[in-house]
Amino acid sequence: MAEEFDFDKKKAHKKRHAGRKAEKKAEKNKHVQDLTAKQRNPKAFAFHSAVKAQRTFVRSQDIKAKKHHIPVVDRAPLEPPPAVVAVVGGPKVGKSTLLRCLIKNYTNQRLSEINGPVTIVAGKKKKLTFIEVNNDINCMIDIAKVADIVLILIDATFGIEMEVFEFLEICRAHGSPRIMGILNHLDMMKDNKVLKKKKKTLKHRFQIELYPGAKLFFLSGIIHGEYLKNEIKNLSRFISVMKFRPLTWRSTHPYVIVDRYEDITNPETVRLNPKCDRDVVLYGYVRGVPLQKNQAVHIPGCGDFRLKDVSFLPDPCPLPEQLKKRSLNAKERLIYAPMSGVGGVVYDKDAVYIDLGGSHHGNKNKV
Numbered sequence: 438m439a440e441e442f443d444f445d446k447k448k449a450h451k452k453r454h455a456g457r458k459a460e461k462k463a464e465k466n467k468h469v470q471d472l473t474a475k476q477r478n479p480k481a482f483a484f485h486s487a488v489k490a491q492r493t494f495v496r497s498q499d500i501k502a503k504k505h506h507i508p509v510v511d512r513a514p515l516e517p518p519p520a521v522v523a524v525v526g527g528p529k530v531g532k533s534t535l536l537r538c539l540i541k542n543y544t545n546q547r548l549s550e551i552n553g554p555v556t557i558v559a560g561k562k563k564k565l566t567f568i569e570v571n572n573d574i575n576c577m578i579d580i581a582k583v584a585d586i587v588l589i590l591i592d593a594t595f596g597i598e599m600e601v602f603e604f605l606e607i608c609r610a611h612g613s614p615r616i617m618g619i620l621n622h623l624d625m626m627k628d629n630k631v632l633k634k635k636k637k638t639l640k641h642r643f644q645i646e647l648y649p650g651a652k653l654f655f656l657s658g659i660i661h662g663e664y665l666k667n668e669i670k671n672l673s674r675f676i677s678v679m680k681f682r683p684l685t686w687r688s689t690h691p692y693v694i695v696d697r698y699e700d701i702t703n704p705e706t707v708r709l710n711p712k713c714d715r716d717v718v719l720y721g722y723v724r725g726v727p728l729q730k731n732q733a734v735h736i737p738g739c740g741d742f743r744l745k746d747v748s749f750l751p752d753p754c755p756l757p758e759q760l761k762k763r764s765l766n767a768k769e770r771l772i773y774a775p776m777s778g779v780g781g782v783v784y785d786k787d788a789v790y791i792d793l794g795g796s797h798h799g800n801k802n803k804v
């Protein structure tokens with residue numbers, strides 16, 4: 438039956454490819470084949486929606502602009518100096534408490550008193566230097582120049598303070614570092630509804646001030662003078678993995694955050710003339726590009742000086758040598774805080790100090 442049906446089928450049209458007729462047809466349609474589809478049928482390609490057309494235009498411009506973008510060259514050495522984390526906030530907001538908790542979480546060491554920068558090994562490839570910023574405009578200006586990450590503490594019962602706005606404004610002038618907000622004193626608000634509303638409004642205000650999507654952390658309470666372990670753990674993990682864009686000015690100029698200083702002027706000279714010129718040794722990680730001998734330097738608040746000598750010292754807080762293990766062990770979680778009274782043996786230009794950390798060590802309030 439099927440065979441019969443096939444037999445009845447009409448012969449299909451066969452297009453001529455050669456011969457007089459084919460040549461004639463090709464001659465006739467020659468101009469049509471030269472045209473593009475858009476030229477042949479312009480109506481099909483006209484835009485029907487202005488919004489869609491605008492989107493297409495913006496997208497193509499974005500792609501073009503991206504091609505022009507010059508990639509930032511990271512000039513950091515193989516083992517880069519620690520990233521600077523500044524803790525900013527109004528008076529009595531809990532900066533010292535937060536720093537103490539973070540350091541305890543990273544290194545398992547309790548610092549009774551925090552003075553000056555504290556450097557720690559935060560991970561297999563990461564070192565951090567924490568600095569508490571005083572509520573002083575000069576301090577803020579100095580720190581804004583060097584900070585890589587800024588933690589802004591906000592008291593939920595009070596809201597964002599004037600000092601924070603000032604600091605953000607200063608940061609903008611120096612090329613903004615990575616900024617993260619931390620909301621604390623949440624335990625002071627007992628009403629759940631009020632708390633929820635406050636969290637929402639402060640988050641909104643914070644994002645208006647910075648950028649949409651800026652991270653705001655919540656520290657819900659304090660127990661025995663310390664924030665909740667879990668929250669601090671999350672926060673420190675977040676800080677450890679934070680990435681920041683190298684700022685061009687910083688990566689092309691040498692600068693040092695002084696961890697420790699020492700006056701090595703002859704005491705006899707000082708006794709004879711208390712206002713004599715002093716010889717001072719400054720210790721710290723050189724950031725940006727290397728420092729040269731005899732280089733002119735500016736010390737904020739002191740003036741311009743020339744370096745007499747620069748010497749290389751072993752890293753007081755080195756990263757672990759092996760990179761195989763999954764996490765750091767207790768020995769590798771080093772801390773270097775020369776002004777705060779930890780660090781064990783300290784070598785100076787003229788002496789060696791051993792920190793015994795006895796029973797009367799640190800805590801002043803107990804005496």
Ligand SMILES: Nc1nc2c(ncn2[C@@H]2O[C@H](COP(=O)(O)OP(=O)(O)OP(=O)(O)O)[C@@H](O)[C@H]2O)c(=O)[nH]1
Nearest residue numbers: 527528529530531532533534621622623658659662
């Ligand atoms: N209830 C409550 N108290 C807090 C919280 N955070 C900090 N505090 C308390 O606030 C007080 C001040 O904390 P500090 O860490 O000394 O504040 P600070 O910002 O370092 O203070 P200054 O350096 O003097 O400006 C301490 O008694 C803390 O226990 C919090 O989230 N809730």
